[in-house]
Amino acid sequence: MSSSSTGSRGETVPTVPSAAGVADDVDDVDGVDISGVLDRGRTLATPVLRAAVDRLAPPMDTVAAYHxxxxxxxxxxxAGDGGKAVRPALALLSAEAAGAAPEVGIPGAVAVELVHNFSLLHDDLMDGDEQRRHRDTVWKVHGPAQAILVGDALFALANEILLELGTVEAGRAxxxxxxxxxxxIDGQAQDISYEHRERVTVEECLEMEGNKTGALLACAVSIGAVLGGADERTADALERYGYHLGLAFQAVDDLLGIWGDPEATGKQTWSDLRQRKKSLPVVAALSAEGEAAERLGELLAADAKSSDFENFSEEEFAAxxxxxxxxxxxxxxxxxxRRQHTIAVEALDSVDMPEKVRRQLVALADFVVVRKR
Amino acid sequence: MSSSSTGSRGETVPTVPSAAGVADDVDDVDGVDISGVLDRGRTLATPVLRAAVDRLAPPMDTVAAYHxxxxxxxxxxxAGDGGKAVRPALALLSAEAAGAAPEVGIPGAVAVELVHNFSLLHDDLMDGDEQRRHRDTVWKVHGPAQAILVGDALFALANEILLELGTVEAGRAxxxxxxxxxxxIDGQAQDISYEHRERVTVEECLEMEGNKTGALLACAVSIGAVLGGADERTADALERYGYHLGLAFQAVDDLLGIWGDPEATGKQTWSDLRQRKKSLPVVAALSAEGEAAERLGELLAADAKSSDFENFSEEEFAAxxxxxxxxxxxxxxxxxxRRQHTIAVEALDSVDMPEKVRRQLVALADFVVVRKR
Incomplete structure (x- = not known):
């Protein structure tokens, strides 16, 4: 590995090789209106998601609505900040990739969002994270029992939403x-166990990120197709796209976690370093040869034992x-x-889908790696 | 309500009207070898349950094996104490009730056990319970994060075990x-919210117990039949049996929680009173008219505020x-x-099943209400 030739913090998210001319303006990537694609997913899925959450018995409905x-x-x-809503957008495109109407993907979009949020509720409690989307987490506001309980309820609700369709396709989905x-869940188990280890290999880190981020994106982009009657081969190819999209997404997230602009990400400076996260840049650096890797290893080993870590200055993290x-x-x-992005986009080649849908999926992949937040 | 004419603690579990001649020896109820029925469920389901749990990634497999x-x-x-294993026994009988081989019910038995244990793991943590089956609970031994995570994993595994059968019946199951x-989950939410309330009605208590105990027993006794191809009407009738069996079971549990023999139940004397549980006998007594109910209400209201409750003597609980x-x-x-037992047994009348299976289901219902632990 060579030392980086990139500039100051926040300016160095990777350029997508296939997307020459992609501007910083993510509203338009490869001539596709990304905001429009994401908005459609959000607009179609949110009312159904809210109706699903309304089924929960009090006080779980209120706790979920807060989350x-x-x-x-x-x-x-x-007003809320529902996040980027990449998953619902993928689920609708997934249905269209199988030649079905986008609406066919809605129960899939909702089920995936419910599972995603079940995992956020439980992970925040397990990890002791007090903030999410600029607000106190559920366990901080409503207590640990409600975080566990409502997480469980959202998980069950996800299956209910699909199975009540009563079709063979719903069973497959x-x-x-x-x-x-x-x-x-495996990914979260790995994440927890890696926290207690001094060294994690790049392969272990990629496996964990594939489980934590890739698997559910893979599901989002296959579930609409499955509900639309796609065969297993098509669904598998779409999953491959989603899985590697997830890994690309996470690699960018790991970059933003260290060098992201706090104003754009809404996180603290050096956020992942403050949390001692063994993210990809850290793990890759530690596994490299040379003086910098060695010095980094010594520093982080000392940090792990330091009682003063909480009071580290900006400069110490910058170093x-x-x-x-x-x-x-x-x-x-x-x-x-970039490598994961390429694998993702190539996976689309084996699926026969409307050209417009393919262009949107490619643009979403490009968006994921050029985003700054 | 009249005052009780029953004798000393531990001798007064209700007699089943239909089961004249039922002895204390639960090995033989109505001429049915109950131990044999329960053993069969345990013997057939446990290896499949263990193989399912072995699929979990470390350290979740170990934590689950401890649980x-x-x-x-x-x-x-x-050696372990897997409990009474009523649910697996019901799932196998359920398959036979639909004319299928008992083995057809095994994935259902395993899935139901997985869901039951998911709920135990999470409930013990939410309730702060430190002991289960005479051992420290998972969150006490392995920490809260593992209790949450392994509970989640068992819940997911339950669905996996069924859905990988890949049949229409598995989807229905x-x-x-x-x-x-x-x-x-609704039942646990009610249980938690009732803890903070001074008064709970008998109806609310029955609804909560129906959710916490009835629903999963109902599922156990219908799931084998569904896997065996039973129609919805048959499955619904079997669920009715299981639901009311669950309510009978819980009513007896509530009696044993106050008046049970500690040597038989493995719990402390006056166990539910020590935990201030708003169980059926308490709620029914509080809703009665008369001096005793009034005095009880005053005492319990004072107890709720007492800082000395932990040090109460045997005599105070006995009072x-x-x-x-x-x-x-x-x-x-x-x-x-007895009332719930009757409804349960009557529900069996609308199902056309082998006489031997019916006799075993009736005997299990009788067993549930005459048990002393």
Whole structure:
């Protein structure tokens, strides 16, 4: 690995090789209106998601509504920040990829969002994370028991939403969702166990990120097709696209977690370093040869034992980030994002789908790696 | 309600009217070898359950094995106490009720056990319970994060076990399991919210117990039949049997929770009173008219505020138990167990099943209300 030639923090998210001319403006990627694609997913899925959450018995409905950002801690309606909504957009495109109407993908979009949010509720509690989407997490506001309980309820609701369709396709879709959920849980188990280890290999890190991020994106982009009657081969190819899209997404997330602009990400500077996260740039840097990697290894080992870590200055984190960059962790991760992006886009070649849908899926992949937040 | 004419603690579990001549020896109820029925369920389901749990990634497999009692806290093999195993026995009988081989019910038995244990793992953590089946609970031994994570994994595994059968029947079975899981979660939500309330009605208590105990027993006794190709009407009738069996079971549990023999139940004396549980006898007594009910209400209201409750003597709990009995809470609950038992057994009339299977289901219902632990 060579040292990075990239510029100052926040300006170095990887350029997508296939997307010459892609501007910083993510509203238009490859001539596709990305905001429009994401908005459609959000607009079609959210009312059905809200109706599903409304089925929960009190007080679980209220706790869930708080988690989704529909109400504040006092129960007052709130505009909310539902996130980027990549998954619902993928589920609708997935249905269209199988030649079905986008609406066919809606129950899939809702089920995937429910599973995603079940895992957020439980992970935040397990990890002791106090903030999510600029607000206190559910366990902070409503207590650990409600975080566990409402997470469980959303998980059950996800299966209910699909199975009540009562079709053979719904059974197949639920099976894929269950497989993805198991991987999500495996990934969280790995994440927890890696925290207690001094060294994690790049392969272990990629496997964990594939489980935590890839599996559910893979499910999102196959579930609509399955509901639309696609065969297993088509669904598998779409899953491959989604899985590697997830890995590209996570690699970019790991870059933003260290070098992201706090104003864009809404996170603290050096966020992942403050949390001692063994993310890809860190793991890749530690596995490199040379002086920078060695010094980084010594520093992080000392940090792990330091009682003063909480009070580290900006400069101390900046020094660690510089070493990660010098050891090649930043470049390697940017290259990995491009590599995963390429595999994802290539997976689409084996699926016979409307050209417009393919262009949107490619543009979404490009968007995922050029985003700054 | 009249005051109770029953004798000393531990001797007064309700007698089943239809089961004249039922002895204390539960090995033989109505000429049916109950131990044999339960053993068959345990013997056929346990290896498949263990193989399912073995699929979990480390360390979740070990944590789950500890929970099930297959290993001790140090990881050494352990004989374990898997409980009464009523649910697996019901799932196999359920398959036979639909004219299928008992083995057809095995995936259903395993899925139901997985959901049951998912709920135990999470409930013990939410309730802060430190002991289960005479051992430290998972969150005490392996920490809260593992209790959440392994609970999630068992829940996902339950659906996986069914859906990988890949049949239409498996889809229907998963849907019933999902409905039962949602009720289980609703029941826990009610249980938690009732803890913070001074008064709970008998109806609310029965609804909560129906959700927490009835729904999964209902699923156990219908899931084998569904896997065996039974129609919805048959499955619904079997569910009715299971639901009311669950309510009978819980009513007896509530009696044993106050007046059970500690040597038989493995619990402390006055166990439910020590936990301030708003169980059926308490709720029924409080809703009665008369001096005893009034005095009980005053005492329990004072107890709720008492800082000395932890140090209460045997005599103080005995005095509360006596008031519950005097107000009619004990008699009412025993009668409720018999009433639910009757509804359960009557539900079997609408199902055309082999006479041997019917006799075993009736005997299991009788067993549930005459048991002493």
């Amino acid at each position: 989704f950002g529909w109400i504040d801690a006092e129960g007052r309606p709130s 639920t099976r894929r969702l269950t497989t993805a959920s198991r991987k999500l 660690r980030a510089a070493l990660i960059e010098e050891a090649g962790g930043r470049d390697w991760t940017a290259q990995e994002a | 099930f009692g297959w290993i001790d806290a140090e990881g050494r093999p352990s 998963t849907r019933r399991l999902t409905t039962a899981s949602r009720k289980l 509360r138990a006596a008031l519950i009995e005097e107000a009619g809470g004990r008699d009412w609950t025993a009668q409720e167990a």
